[in-house]
Amino acid sequence: MSEKTLIAAINEAMCQEMERDPTVLVMGEDVGLDGGVFRATDGLQGKFGTNRSIDTPLAESAIVGTAIGMAAGGLRPVAEIQFAGFILPGFNQLINHAARLRMRSQGQFTCPLVVRAPCSGGIRALEHHSESPEALYAHVPGLKVVVPSTPFDAKGLLVQSIREPDPVIFLEPSKYYRAFKQDVPDELYAIPLGQGEVRIEGTDLTLVTWGSMVRPAMQAAADSGKSVEVIDLRSISPWDKEMVLNSVRKTGRLVIAHEAPLSGGFGAEIAATVAQEAMYDLKGPILRVGAYDVPFPLARREDFYIPSPQRIGKAIQTACEG
Template sequence: MANELRLVEAIRTTLREEMERDDRMVVYGEDVGVDGGVFRATQDLIDEFPERVHDVPLAESAIVGMGVGLAAAGMNPVPEIQFQGFIYQGFHQLQQHAARIRSRTRGRYNCQMTIRTPYGGGIRALEHHSESFEAGFAHIPGLKVVVPATPADAKGLLTASIRDPDPVVFFEPTRLYRAMRESVPEGDHVVPLGEAEVVQSGEDVTVVAWGSMRRAALDATTSVDASVEVVDPRTISPLDSDAIVESVKKTGRCVVVHEAPRTLGVGAEIVARINDEAFYYLESPVQRVTGYDVPYPFFARESAYLPDAERIERGIERALAG
């Protein structure tokens, strides 16, 4: 059986089901209780689990740090950071403690914690509300970084993240929360972390895209006179290099798309891995279609910053022309 759900509804459903399954799980964050979160992802959970859903002060370092302590005490914390641009105050807790506990204790302890946060642009938000900094978190050994792009993946990936014994940062693309409805399996639905999905099969060029860029990439393929394969990594760390490399070996061309700034982004790492493992299969240089190396602009200039179908189409054409 399956339900037609939006991405935000799939998140809420997963949290409810996992709280029913695991009485160690606690949900907390700014306004997640009474108000149900800024995007209503936790709406009504406090009524069902009044002892395990909590509003907390605006203190991101404390939100993440408290999760480290809860995990060490045997709980399964799932805090929400209201927007990814606010998480930097808790970055040191993630880097210095959450991600290091297993290594620091030689495997005696782990930090089972999933930090959920909306990320990315496209909703005409204020400053610090549209950040796309997944590359920074992927640079931390011991920390997993997950980005769903569909309601079904949101449920499957969040379930896997909550059950994972190590810390996970779960980035939820804000402009996809209510962008579409999709059939989402009922009951236990798990999408393993570290496994990419070939969203669309093709023969001429591979496009690698995640989050809201997956939808933009699919839109771009409708205007290109070529057979385009679209691969969604779904997990930025660990990254499924094998799936990407196998696709590039088949097509001989590749375009990597992300909305984060270009320099030192995840796209650069993907290009490096393709060069390491599939260089002699390439028919042209790998192209990148990304955000620009500037602070995320105010909403009046947002559409000029974000990669769209037209920019992705031009990137595909460059790859085909090479």
């Protein structure tokens, strides 16, 4: 056990999985010699060589597409896309191919692939560097979507993602890469996908969140004067429906907070599920907090765009009044 940042935990997860399983490799733009623009793959090329820590040419569609082929060919590639906003040239490969290969070959070819990408804002980056696109991938049958918010989870979830038999989109809130440290076991461990984590227990209201919104949500809960149960979903697809339903059955109130734009965000899926399955346990309407339905703004306006603890706090108060 030692204190690690989220980026160090991610690096360790890949390093240890590469030691454990010779079919695991990392690939992408600047991941080898440079060790990644955020240093996620730092040291891996020195340790495992250029065939297992591969600098690719600059082409996201080919990174994803060749990674699918490698996975089908018996390897376990972990492909890094430099920022979540840059995946889109590879979107077709992910959706039409990675997600469907198992079905389209009737199980003959599979795609044990991880696509990692930094996501979300708060780092004063350029355009296309700050998006939170989890809902796009959660909408695709055949893809799993993971969004860790702590170093401990990042390591365990990435290890599990690498071992998954199907493709996983692994979105890492770049704001948390070096924001704080946490005790993380030095040995390998895996956290199953689809299990949420209760960050704060409470009885007045359930606040469901994930990724970059976990810390603002915990702040809002602490400041609210209410007994708020904060659930960090950790995986968006599959997601821990039972944990959310059980919590709502206890509290009777639900707020969902995500950094992605509100409309069509994954919060809508959770709200619809709870409305359908726990309608009579609810004491008031389900509220959602998301970013505004505008493109992620440049640096000067990102603090106005990203849901703040205050905005989440207002939703908590409104929900408790209802």
